[in-house]
Amino acid sequence: MSAETLPPPSPVEEPLAGRTDSRPPLPSGDRSGWGRLFAPTAVVAAALLVEWGLPHRQAVPPTRLYSGLLVGLLACTLVFAIVGAMRTRFSPWVRRNAPLVGGVAFLLALWNLVTGNLLPLPYFPGPQRVLLSLYDDRTMLAVSTYHSLRLLLAGYTAGVAAGLVCGILIGWFRTIRYWGMPLLKVVGPIPATAYVPLMMVLFPNHFLSGAALIALAVWFPVTMLTASGLANVPIAFLDVARTLGAGPRYLIFRVALPAALPSIFLGLFMGLGAAFLTLIVAETVGVSAGLGWYLKWQQGYLEYANVYAALVIMSVFFSGLMTLLFLVRDRVLNWQKGVIRW
Amino acid sequence: MVTSTAGGESSSLTIRGLRKEFMTESGARLVAIDHLDLAVAAGEVVSLVGPSGCGKSTLLRLLAGLDQPTSGELQIGSDPIRTPSSDRGLMFQAPNLFPWLTVRRNIESGLVARGVLAQFRHEVDEYLRLVGLTGFEHAYPHQLSGGMAQRAALARVLINHPRVLLLDEPLGALDQFTRMQMQNEVLRIWSARKTTMVLVTHDIDEAIYMSDRIVLMTPRPGRVDRILDVPLERPRHRDDASFLSLRSEILRLLHFTGT
Numbered sequence: 001m002s003a004e005t006l007p008p009p010s011p012v013e014e015p016l017a018g019r020t021d022s023r024p025p026l027p028s029g030d031r032s033g034w035g036r037l038f039a040p041t042a043v044v045a046a047a048l049l050v051e052w053g054l055p056h057r058q059a060v061p062p063t064r065l066y067s068g069l070l071v072g073l074l075a076c077t078l079v080f081a082i083v084g085a086m087r088t089r090f091s092p093w094v095r096r097n098a099p100l101v102g103g104v105a106f107l108l109a110l111w112n113l114v115t116g117n118l119l120p121l122p123y124f125p126g127p128q129r130v131l132l133s134l135y136d137d138r139t140m141l142a143v144s145t146y147h148s149l150r151l152l153l154a155g156y157t158a159g160v161a162a163g164l165v166c167g168i169l170i171g172w173f174r175t176i177r178y179w180g181m182p183l184l185k186v187v188g189p190i191p192a193t194a195y196v197p198l199m200m201v202l203f204p205n206h207f208l209s210g211a212a213l214i215a216l217a218v219w220f221p222v223t224m225l226t227a228s229g230l231a232n233v234p235i236a237f238l239d240v241a242r243t244l245g246a247g248p249r250y251l252i253f254r255v256a257l258p259a260a261l262p263s264i265f266l267g268l269f270m271g272l273g274a275a276f277l278t279l280i281v282a283e284t285v286g287v288s289a290g291l292g293w294y295l296k297w298q299q300g301y302l303e304y305a306n307v308y309a310a311l312v313i314m315s316v317f318f319s320g321l322m323t324l325l326f327l328v329r330d331r332v333l334n335w336q337k338g339v340i341r342w
Numbered sequence: 343m344v345t346s347t348a349g350g351e352s353s354s355l356t357i358r359g360l361r362k363e364f365m366t367e368s369g370a371r372l373v374a375i376d377h378l379d380l381a382v383a384a385g386e387v388v389s390l391v392g393p394s395g396c397g398k399s400t401l402l403r404l405l406a407g408l409d410q411p412t413s414g415e416l417q418i419g420s421d422p423i424r425t426p427s428s429d430r431g432l433m434f435q436a437p438n439l440f441p442w443l444t445v446r447r448n449i450e451s452g453l454v455a456r457g458v459l460a461q462f463r464h465e466v467d468e469y470l471r472l473v474g475l476t477g478f479e480h481a482y483p484h485q486l487s488g489g490m491a492q493r494a495a496l497a498r499v500l501i502n503h504p505r506v507l508l509l510d511e512p513l514g515a516l517d518q519f520t521r522m523q524m525q526n527e528v529l530r531i532w533s534a535r536k537t538t539m540v541l542v543t544h545d546i547d548e549a550i551y552m553s554d555r556i557v558l559m560t561p562r563p564g565r566v567d568r569i570l571d572v573p574l575e576r577p578r579h580r581d582d583a584s585f586l587s588l589r590s591e592i593l594r595l596l597h598f599t600g601t
Binding site for chain 1: 406407408425426427428430431432434436438440441442443451452454455456482484498499502
């Protein structure tokens with residue numbers, strides 16, 4: 001019988017429960033006022049004073065990259081403050097992030113001050129030198145970043161794929177869990193980097209051995225958290241699905257996996273962190289390309305400004321990838337908003 | 343034994359010599375249900391009432407096929423019950439909607455699981471309307487109130503056209519007002535479809551209001567203590583004299599009055 005023949009239902013009794021922003025409150029203080037908006041500009045101006053006004057013991061190279069950066073930043077913070085003051089739809093965003101921009105400028109000024117007068121060269125170059133390295137060695141840095149990215153993606157993809165397969169098998173099938181879990185517990189905690197000697201023998205070239213090393217590092221957390229996510233799926237969901245007529249495929253891929261996704265993403269994040277670490281190690285021991293290799297190479301020449309430049313690139317590179325993974329998670333786990341606190 | 347009625351959507355249930363034991367963690371044997379016999383006619387509404395631990399929920403899980411009996415026979419129509427099937431829809435006290443799916447996708451989930459979504463997709467809107475959730479199809483379960491979530495769960499079960507509806511205190515977690523409203527909705531659907539229903543409840547008013555027969559069960563091991571007919575005309579009135587006298591009789595049989 002079709003539902004159409006039934007009389008209409010009674011009206012819905014309750015509206016959607018109102019969900020408000022549950023983020024913690026902003027740091028208190030002068031929250032909407034001018035002080036908050038123009039503070040970053042003031043800090044950048046102070047940083048410029050440090051650069052121009054205070055004596056430097058370190059000989060500053062004759063370019064004006066750092067001053068240029070600060071002047072640019074000064075202009076940006078001014079625009080920022082004005083946009084914030086005009087109460088456009090960007091204003092709340094500006095107000096939320098203004099203290100952070102000020103903080104960045106403060107750290108730059110502090111770095112400049114400390115390296116200019118307290119810390120010795122060549123180990124502690126100031127911002128000016130590091131900027132110059134970033135500029136002068138840009139080709140080498142770009143090529144190194146490209147090589148690192150290639151190796152990282154190859155290893156990470158392989159590790160995630162293997163981890164998901166192993167995690168599903170161990171998490172779902174009782175017999176595989178019986179044998180697989182103890183093995184995982186014994187083998188997994190060995191740091192992937194300890195396998196360097198083995199991988200060098202097992203693989204024909206350094207790229208493959210490096211990728212395998214990264215894959216191994218990623219595989220463990222992804223397997224572990226996929227397996228535990230699957231094993232902890234509420235039985236009620238599985239019972240409901242079975243009484244709705246679900247077979248094993250639906251139970252695994254449409255119930256258990258989605259329910260385990262929060263845990264799986266935790267594994268993906270831990271895996272990415274492990275992948276960064278292993279990437280740098282792999283590049284310093286075997287692979288002769290990439291940011292890790294560049295780091296070691298420049299250290300050999302005591303070119304510490306280049307070392308810092310590589311660290312800056314790594315920071316941007318790695319945090320960019322992390323942010324990307326966060327964005328993917330936010331999209332995939334959109335349904336969790338309101339269930340847990342983000 | 344009647345196996346189906348007009349509409350072909352309901353089936354009888356037969357329980358013969360049912361026994362269910364559990365092993366406790368200490369290795370002791372716990373008999374949850376013993377020597378239980380019960381026949382539910384097609385299209386009938388039967389309530390199971392009894393003290394906690396009398397095996398009511400266990401019985402529903404066995405009827406659903408989620409657990410296997412230690413011994414005895416379970417039949418839907420003339421077919422033995424062995425595994426879960428969309429023939430027998432089950433609703434729990436918690437809606438257990440899949441939190442990662444919208445209301446619409448939750449209602450569709452049984453169709454997807456059985457691979458018949460394309461065939462029945464046109465019914466989804468009808469069921470959304472049937473349970474009064476039109477306009478909420480894109481909401482996620484956490485955005486729904488308890489009553490709305492339970493309606494969505496009801497639609498998810500009903501769209502499978504089960505021949506038997508097993509209800510394990512489905513309204514137990516709702517407030518009194520919402521619960522009475524939902525009782526009417528379930529009865530409205532039942533009167534249109536005549537789906538066989540087995541309802542576990544702690545609420546004696548609910549049992550009288552909803553059922554054709556009320557099965558009183560004994561505590562552990564659970565078995566049928568007594569079966570009461572509810573000879574009241576539908577729609578029933580909760581303040582009716584015969585309603586109230588039946589209520590006090592059940593309370594007396596459950597030893598809650600007259601000491």
